Amino acid sequence: MRATDWLSVVIGAGLMVGSLVDLFLTVLHPDVDGPVAGAVQQGVWRLVVAGNGRRRQRRRVMALAGPLMMVTTFAVWVLAFTVGLSLVVWPFLGTGYLLDPATATPRFVDALYYSGSTMSTLGYGDITPVTAPLKVLAVVASLSGFSMLTGIVAYLLEVLGSLHSRIRLALRVGEDTDGRHDGPAVLAEWLGEEEVADVRQRLEVWAGLLRDTQDEMHRFPLVSLCYRSRDPHQDPEPAVRAIMRVVIAAHLLAADERYRRLRTSARGLDRAVSRFMVVLAHQHMSRKVIDQLVNVEPNDDDRHDVEDARLRLGDLFGVALDIDDEMRCRVEELSCRGRIFLDGLNRLTGWESHDWAHEDQTVSVPTLR
Numbered sequence: 459m460r461a462t463d464w465l466s467v468v469i470g471a472g473l474m475v476g477s478l479v480d481l482f483l484t485v486l487h488p489d490v491d492g493p494v495a496g497a498v499q500q501g502v503w504r505l506v507v508a509g510n511g512r513r514r515q516r517r518r519v520m521a522l523a524g525p526l527m528m529v530t531t532f533a534v535w536v537l538a539f540t541v542g543l544s545l546v547v548w549p550f551l552g553t554g555y556l557l558d559p560a561t562a563t564p565r566f567v568d569a570l571y572y573s574g575s576t577m578s579t580l581g582y583g584d585i586t587p588v589t590a591p592l593k594v595l596a597v598v599a600s601l602s603g604f605s606m607l608t609g610i611v612a613y614l615l616e617v618l619g620s621l622h623s624r625i626r627l628a629l630r631v632g633e634d635t636d637g638r639h640d641g642p643a644v645l646a647e648w649l650g651e652e653e654v655a656d657v658r659q660r661l662e663v664w665a666g667l668l669r670d671t672q673d674e675m676h677r678f679p680l681v682s683l684c685y686r687s688r689d690p691h692q693d694p695e696p697a698v699r700a701i702m703r704v705v706i707a708a709h710l711l712a713a714d715e716r717y718r719r720l721r722t723s724a725r726g727l728d729r730a731v732s733r734f735m736v737v738l739a740h741q742h743m744s745r746k747v748i749d750q751l752v753n754v755e756p757n758d759d760d761r762h763d764v765e766d767a768r769l770r771l772g773d774l775f776g777v778a779l780d781i782d783d784e785m786r787c788r789v790e791e792l793s794c795r796g797r798i799f800l801d802g803l804n805r806l807t808g809w810e811s812h813d814w815a816h817e818d819q820t821v822s823v824p825t826l827r
Contacts, residue, residue, distance in 0.1 A: 463549035470545025477538035478602060484531075485609045485616075491679060498534050499527040499680045507807075517688050520807075524685025528617065532610050536577075539606060543573035543599050547592075551585075554592045558584040577603025620674035620682045624694055627667040631697040634660060639700045641707030642767055646774040654719050661708065661723040664701055665730040672734045679741040684807065695800060701731050702796035703767075706789045710768050713779045728792060735799040747802040756790040760797065764789050 480492030491499075506523040544566065551557070551564035555572075572585040576599045587593045635644050648657045671694070675682040686693065708724035711717045739748050764786065768779050781789075 466545045466549055470542040473538045473542025477535050481535050481606055481609050485613045495531050498531050502527045502530050503684050521686050521688045527681055540573045540577055544569040547572055550592060554589045556586045556588050576600055579604050617678050617681050620678050621685055623671045623674045625692045627671045628692050628694055628697040630667060631700050632691050635700045639703050641703035642770040642774055644704055645707045645711060658723040661727045665727045668730040668734050672737055676737055695803060699800060706792055707767055709789050710779055711771050713781050714777045732795060735795060742806055743802045750798045751795055754791040754794050756794040760790050760793040763793050
């Protein structure tokens with residue numbers, strides 16, 4: 459064999475192994491995306507965002523990003539494996555394989571045809587290996603191709619399952635709050651119709667949904683974040699914002715003796731939403747944003763938001779809420795963390811699902827007929 463033939467075999471084997479390793483890292487490892495899959499998905503997302511200039515069409519165009527990311531990733535895996543196998547087979551096509559008599563001069567397209575039919579386990583039989591090593595290669599390629607196709611299907615099903623967790627969180631929070639991000643008003647409505655124990659249960663359900671969603675988005679980071687619907691009620695940003703504001707209101711209201719039982723549930727939900735924000739920031743955002751989320755430094759806007767919530771709660775419930783320094787620091791830090799996270803997420807996705815200038819704007823929630 460010539461040096462070029464050996465080079466073809468080495469490059470082809472590298473493509474085959476690389477595509478398989480990248481696929482199985484992405485599918486099987488809970489904390490890692492394969493480097494190729496991650497690069498492809500980021501590239502598709504950036505192209506979609508860069509080419510999405512018209513605001514009116516923004517949601518419609520960006521809703522296609524998730525499917526495009528998935529299809530492109532699958533195509534790259536299959537193409538890399540098929541081309542790699544073709545490069546391994548091509549140098550032996552004239553001597554190590556029995557070809558149909560109609561194929562007088564083997565070409566690279568014949569190697570591609572054999573590789574595609576072998577990796578998809580079709581195997582038409584018009585190109586047949588005659589040496590033992592090439593027969594073993596055919597078996598290995600068939601098993602690898604079958605495993606690759608199975609892995610792609612499994613990955614697709616798991617990603618769609620993770621989307622359901624995120625959508626379930628968004629819809630549940632939207633229904634519970636009626637699309638509002640006004641924490642004091644939401645709490646006042648709940649406690650006007652329910653017992654404190656019922657409100658505690660709501661907060662605990664939210665915390666459980668947040669943990670499930672965090673786990674799923676941790677396993678499929680970029681796809682889970684960018685695979686969006688055209689329905690704004692399924693976005694995670696409004697849900698996180700509403701949760702954060704309800705938690706702040708619950709912390710403040712728990713200073714009153716009648717509502718002290720809210721404190722434990724509010725702290726649990728506080729930890730869940732804070733961990734959710736930090737985990738997603740570690741996966742997607744810059745080191746600067748991560749440091750700001752970990753080492754929180756509230757500004758005047760955060761302090762004003764907390765004080766405004768305290769005064770509104772006092773008016774709504776007819777109580778004077780005396781907040782100690784520890785609690786004030788906790789809620790100001792949560793307000794700051796939420797602001798930094800949502801601004802960072804908006805810069806990353808360009809989704810513009812929240813608007814800090816219109817904080818009392820209500821997102822209508824569709825009702826079932």
